[in-house]
Amino acid sequence: MDDGSQVPSSAPTLHDVAREAGVSIATASRALNGSARNVRSENASRVRAAAAKLNYEPHLSAQAIAKGSTRTVALVVRDVADPYFSSIAAGVTQAAQAARLIVTMAVADASPERELEIVKTLRGQRPRVIIVAGSRVDGTGTRDALIDELEEYRTAGGRVVMISQRDLPFSTVTIDNHGGAGRLARALLDAGYRRFAVFHAPEAIRTSRDRHDGFRAGLLGVPEPLAIETGFTRAGGYEAARRLVERGFEDVEAVFAVNDVMAIGAMTAFRDAGVIPGEDIGVAGFDDIGSAVDVVPALTSVAVPLREAGLSAMRLALSDVDGPADVRMPADVVLRESTPPRPSA
Amino acid sequence: MDDGSQVPSSAPTLHDVAREAGVSIATASRALNGSARNVRSENASRVRAAAAKLNYEPHLSAQAIAKGSTRTVALVVRDVADPYFSSIAAGVTQAAQAARLIVTMAVADASPERELEIVKTLRGQRPRVIIVAGSRVDGTGTRDALIDELEEYRTAGGRVVMISQRDLPFSTVTIDNHGGAGRLARALLDAGYRRFAVFHAPEAIRTSRDRHDGFRAGLLGVPEPLAIETGFTRAGGYEAARRLVERGFEDVEAVFAVNDVMAIGAMTAFRDAGVIPGEDIGVAGFDDIGSAVDVVPALTSVAVPLREAGLSAMRLALSDVDGPADVRMPADVVLRESTPPRPSA
DNA sequence: TTGTAGGCGTTATCAG
DNA sequence: CTGATAACGCCTACAA
Numbered sequence: 001m002d003d004g005s006q007v008p009s010s011a012p013t014l015h016d017v018a019r020e021a022g023v024s025i026a027t028a029s030r031a032l033n034g035s036a037r038n039v040r041s042e043n044a045s046r047v048r049a050a051a052a053k054l055n056y057e058p059h060l061s062a063q064a065i066a067k068g069s070t071r072t073v074a075l076v077v078r079d080v081a082d083p084y085f086s087s088i089a090a091g092v093t094q095a096a097q098a099a100r101l102i103v104t105m106a107v108a109d110a111s112p113e114r115e116l117e118i119v120k121t122l123r124g125q126r127p128r129v130i131i132v133a134g135s136r137v138d139g140t141g142t143r144d145a146l147i148d149e150l151e152e153y154r155t156a157g158g159r160v161v162m163i164s165q166r167d168l169p170f171s172t173v174t175i176d177n178h179g180g181a182g183r184l185a186r187a188l189l190d191a192g193y194r195r196f197a198v199f200h201a202p203e204a205i206r207t208s209r210d211r212h213d214g215f216r217a218g219l220l221g222v223p224e225p226l227a228i229e230t231g232f233t234r235a236g237g238y239e240a241a242r243r244l245v246e247r248g249f250e251d252v253e254a255v256f257a258v259n260d261v262m263a264i265g266a267m268t269a270f271r272d273a274g275v276i277p278g279e280d281i282g283v284a285g286f287d288d289i290g291s292a293v294d295v296v297p298a299l300t301s302v303a304v305p306l307r308e309a310g311l312s313a314m315r316l317a318l319s320d321v322d323g324p325a326d327v328r329m330p331a332d333v334v335l336r337e338s339t340p341p342r343p344s345a
Numbered sequence: 346m347d348d349g350s351q352v353p354s355s356a357p358t359l360h361d362v363a364r365e366a367g368v369s370i371a372t373a374s375r376a377l378n379g380s381a382r383n384v385r386s387e388n389a390s391r392v393r394a395a396a397a398k399l400n401y402e403p404h405l406s407a408q409a410i411a412k413g414s415t416r417t418v419a420l421v422v423r424d425v426a427d428p429y430f431s432s433i434a435a436g437v438t439q440a441a442q443a444a445r446l447i448v449t450m451a452v453a454d455a456s457p458e459r460e461l462e463i464v465k466t467l468r469g470q471r472p473r474v475i476i477v478a479g480s481r482v483d484g485t486g487t488r489d490a491l492i493d494e495l496e497e498y499r500t501a502g503g504r505v506v507m508i509s510q511r512d513l514p515f516s517t518v519t520i521d522n523h524g525g526a527g528r529l530a531r532a533l534l535d536a537g538y539r540r541f542a543v544f545h546a547p548e549a550i551r552t553s554r555d556r557h558d559g560f561r562a563g564l565l566g567v568p569e570p571l572a573i574e575t576g577f578t579r580a581g582g583y584e585a586a587r588r589l590v591e592r593g594f595e596d597v598e599a600v601f602a603v604n605d606v607m608a609i610g611a612m613t614a615f616r617d618a619g620v621i622p623g624e625d626i627g628v629a630g631f632d633d634i635g636s637a638v639d640v641v642p643a644l645t646s647v648a649v650p651l652r653e654a655g656l657s658a659m660r661l662a663l664s665d666v667d668g669p670a671d672v673r674m675p676a677d678v679v680l681r682e683s684t685p686p687r688p689s690a
Numbered sequence: 691t692t693g694t695a696g697g698c699g700t701t702a703t704c705a706g
Numbered sequence: 707c708t709g710a711t712a713a714c715g716c717c718t719a720c721a722a
Contacts, residue, residue: 010413011471011501013699024709029701038707055497057469061406061415062699065714068355070406072449080438081652086431093425093452102470104417104449107438124402125447126356152400156356234635264639271641290579294609296616296641307426358715369693374717385691407715410698 012054020050074127075105076118078134083289084306088133088163091310099318108134112142119149129317133163161313164207171324173313177207178214180302180331184284185218187333188254192342193282196225199240199257199266201232208232211258211286226252237262241269254282254339260289260301267295282339297337304331357399365395418448419472421463423479425452428634429651433478433508436655444663453479457487464494474662478508506658509552516669518658522552523559525647525676529629530563532678533599537687538627541570544585544602544611546577553577556603556631571597582607586614599627599684605634605646612640627684642682649676
């Protein structure tokens with residue numbers, strides 16, 4: 001009646017709960033979260049009842065400043081829509097929710113500058129953890145700035161985990177790119193392939209370089225593969241395949257695209273050009289994303305447990321190791337119809 | 346020398362900046378963000394210099410409680426790894442970053458209870474906006490609880506936007522599921538198909554039901570399609586196709602799976618059973634996810650601008666309309682090789 | 691233009 | 707076991 005508040009009354013506070021329960025604000029606080037043992041059980045239930053009645057939810061920001069720490073983990077990815085990153089994100093959020101942590105996500109697009117800027121503003125959140133996923137371009141000046149930024153964050157008490165960015169002074173979850181690609185090379189040799197092309201991204205993209213290098217390292221006693229540089233995306237793969245077809249591909253029996261989306265784009269390009277993948281030319285990728293099995297022919301790839309990588313990253317962040325720790329995710333070859341055994345020439 | 350702090354000195358505060366610049370805390374605050382006009386430019390630059398030197402970032406939680414509002418957008422999705430949701434998430438984060446907002450993400454898995462719980466704890470963040478994406482099961486008791494929760498949040502000053510959940514008292518971005526499916530039906534009729542099967546999810550999943558209904562509504566003068574209920578996932582599509590093959594499919598010329606991942610799973614199942622999609626049987630999906638064109642035969646689908654939906658959701662949230670507003674995303678048929686024109690019988 | 695002081699919603703300390 | 711009261715880091719009248 002006399003309340004008359006039609007304005008957006010903001011959410012109830014601890015104060016309201018305490019008043020409703022007829023206790024002090026301190027008691028209410030203790031009953032709700034603190035070492036609850038020290039509050040008379042009758043009062044405790046009064047408080048809980050009041051909280052329930054008012055549908056009270058504690059103000060996380062207020063808690064954060066009072067306690068001096070948040071329950072937030074910040075995740076930086078290059079592109080959420082990319083299955084590679086969204087799988088990692090799924091793993092991270094799963095582990096975070098299990099630990100009752102909130103994950104905030106930022107997208108760095110393709111630019112290292114943006115990534116730096118993001119990490120800067122992320123620090124404002126005072127997250128417990130910052131996880132940076134993504135194959136960052138290295139060699140740029142912003143790289144050092146990024147490291148400084150993260151190191152400062154860490155000395156301020158934060159935890160940093162990198163996914164797939166080795167050689168940085170932080171805990172890292174790495175994918176065995178080099179080894180996996182090497183094993184793929186040998187598997188293809190075993191299947192009878194001898195002459196290869198590699199569709200790779202610019203050297204600055206570490207993941208691409210590692211896979212490319214690993215593949216070449218696995219190749220023994222066969223000619224150096226033809227290297228075609230292109231974008232790290234589906235479109236890149238498509239375009240590289242088209243270039244290969246235009247150039248003529250009599251001297252290549254199979255192509256290795258450094259990731260699956262590129263490989264799938266390449267397969268489509270081949271088909272569009274009348275070249276049948278798996279028949280006229282072998283195709284292999286890396287990552288073993290879900291659609292690898294739905295494509296025709298099913299794509300030979302190297303399986304990387306992306307979701308697991310996200311889980312591991314959180315685990316690494318939460319475990320209280322002192323120095324930077326490393327976890328290496330396996331990468332196992334999965335042969336499928338896109339690279340059928342080839343009668344040795 | 347006398348400082349002796351080796352412990353994780355926490356991040357610099359405004360206090361530190363002020364001291365470094367030799368001004369009061371208030372002046373520092375004003376120089377950094379407030380109506381900066383009222384501070385002598387010399388002091389202003391001293392403060393900025395000090396902030397830069399200390400690498401100061403304002404504590405967002407502190408700002409939040411001081412100002413009484415955050416710069417956070419909370420996004421609830423069913424599964425980040427699903428391309429449907431990750432595309433929406435990409436749109437949301439893009440728009441949010443443009444508006445200098447932080448997005449926090451929570452994953453509701455498959456359970457409505459979990460969704461309710463999430464929205465509850467989300468309120469603790471006091472986000473400016475809550476966006477709920479995903480085709481929620483309706484008819485459950487938790488549905489009403491969810492609505493209550495969100496309504497309370499809104500009266501407390503928050504903004505709510507639903508994606509793809511019509512008939513709720515909130516602003517909504519809907520996909521034209523019914524219309525799109527109807528147009529697909531007519532396009533298939535035009536292509537000469539007459540007898541259909543529909544792979545759909547349980548009735549409680551609204552999106553599935555709408556697409557199913559829309560498809561039937563578009564069918565004129567042909568027999569009622571065979572309905573096969575299954576899961577809303579790739580595995581569901583696979584399994585439904587296998588069931589169809591086992592049952593015998595002489596009486597069906599094409600199947601409509603209510604989403605692309607189901608359709609793609611179905612195509613793989615057909616192939617595994619020796620049935621060639623696009624030749625022995627037509628297949629169509631819905632969503633037009635990226636891999637629809639990479640699959641063979643390329644999948645006929647209904648294109649839904651998912652990323653745009655995410656952008657629209659943010660726009661809706663930020664625009665200051667009074668009542669719930671609605672935005673409807675178009676859904677356009679894309680015919681591809683999985684449903685080649687069929688010589689009318 | 692600047693500084694002082696009070697307040698935001700919690701937690702934590704410290705007497706009662 | 708409970709209740710004042712002082713933080714936490716920042717913003718913003720209000721006063722100087």
